[in-house]
Amino acid sequence: MKAISGIYAALLSVFDAEGQPDAAGIARLVDWNVELGTEGLYVCGSTGEAMMLDSSVRKAILEAAVTAAAGRVPVVAQVGCPDLATTIDLARHADGLGVAAISAVMPYYYRFSSAEVQNYYRRLADAVTTPLLLYFYPGAAGQSLGLPELLALLEHPNIIGLKYTATDFYVLERIRQGAPDAVIMNGYDEMSLAGFASGADGAIGSTVNLMAPLFREVYDAVEAGDIALARERQARINSVIDALLPPGVIPALKGVLNHRGVAVGDARAPFSMPDAETVRGINSVYEAAMDRG
Ligand code: MN9
Numbered sequence: 001m002k003a004i005s006g007i008y009a010a011l012l013s014v015f016d017a018e019g020q021p022d023a024a025g026i027a028r029l030v031d032w033n034v035e036l037g038t039e040g041l042y043v044c045g046s047t048g049e050a051m052m053l054d055s056s057v058r059k060a061i062l063e064a065a066v067t068a069a070a071g072r073v074p075v076v077a078q079v080g081c082p083d084l085a086t087t088i089d090l091a092r093h094a095d096g097l098g099v100a101a102i103s104a105v106m107p108y109y110y111r112f113s114s115a116e117v118q119n120y121y122r123r124l125a126d127a128v129t130t131p132l133l134l135y136f137y138p139g140a141a142g143q144s145l146g147l148p149e150l151l152a153l154l155e156h157p158n159i160i161g162l163k164y165t166a167t168d169f170y171v172l173e174r175i176r177q178g179a180p181d182a183v184i185m186n187g188y189d190e191m192s193l194a195g196f197a198s199g200a201d202g203a204i205g206s207t208v209n210l211m212a213p214l215f216r217e218v219y220d221a222v223e224a225g226d227i228a229l230a231r232e233r234q235a236r237i238n239s240v241i242d243a244l245l246p247p248g249v250i251p252a253l254k255g256v257l258n259h260r261g262v263a264v265g266d267a268r269a270p271f272s273m274p275d276a277e278t279v280r281g282i283n284s285v286y287e288a289a290m291d292r293g
Helices: 023-036 055-069 084-095 114-127 147-153 169-178 189-198 208-224 227-244 249-259 276-290
Strands: 006-010 040-043 075-078 101-105 132-136 159-164 183-186 202-205
Touching: 006 208, 023 055, 023 208, 040 055, 040 202, 055 075, 055 084, 075 084, 084 101, 084 114, 101 114, 114 132, 114 147, 132 147, 147 169, 159 169, 169 183, 169 189, 183 189, 189 202, 189 208, 189 227, 202 208, 208 227, 208 249, 208 276, 227 249, 227 276, 249 276
Parallel strands: 006 040, 006 202, 040 075, 075 101, 101 132, 132 159, 159 183, 183 202
Antiparallel strands: none
16 A cells, blocks of 8 residues: 555635634535545645745644544645745644655746756655655646656655646656556546556545545546546546636635535635636536436
């Protein structure tokens, strides 16, 4: 059994009317996820709006999520920042909370060399005892790492794998072959079937906050060789993603959860919340997707 596997929610962060972390709201969302069947929590990632938050707010959100999880599901703490010193400070904070893994997006905004990005990850992995899960998301970081560099990083004793938010499933399959023991978690929900079929051990996704059971059904169908069922469940997921994308996935997810009585507040500006009619429309698509008869 790998340290990290299965269906993880990229956890939304919950803020009060003043924009401060709302621990009670985070606990509500964690409880909702556990009851839904979510198997792990990825906290302060893209979906957690973390790249808009300072370190003190990120630490408070992580503490609230770890407390709310109460050991029921594993917690992975995303700590990536462009500044390595800040990333290490966040990582050491997470280290002390007993999370299952620490994760870090590649340093972004500035253009770093491949050697600088690799050095960033090796120094981070050396700085903590909790295992490190790379967050490979070239679309956000504005730069990438090649297959040789990724495989070289996976040889570090404290780097256990990666969250793979990319669309090149040739590379995912080559990582699987080149590093059989590595954790690979698929990051684009709309491509979970492709990720699982290429060798991913599970998924980390924003829409898992609503559809955890469907992702589990896709995974189990792939493992059983029932591609028709896997495709049917992925189509249900993608019908909901089609509805979430126009208003923005994060605001739309919060709108639907608020509509369904799981009060998670608003997305942070500059995001804007969808209107009530839009939310009702997404919720109808969601209910149809979740209705397996
Ligand atoms: O972390 C999410 N990635 C980003 C997971 O938000 C960058 C995904 O779950 C996407 O929100 C999802 C919809 O495009 O694939």
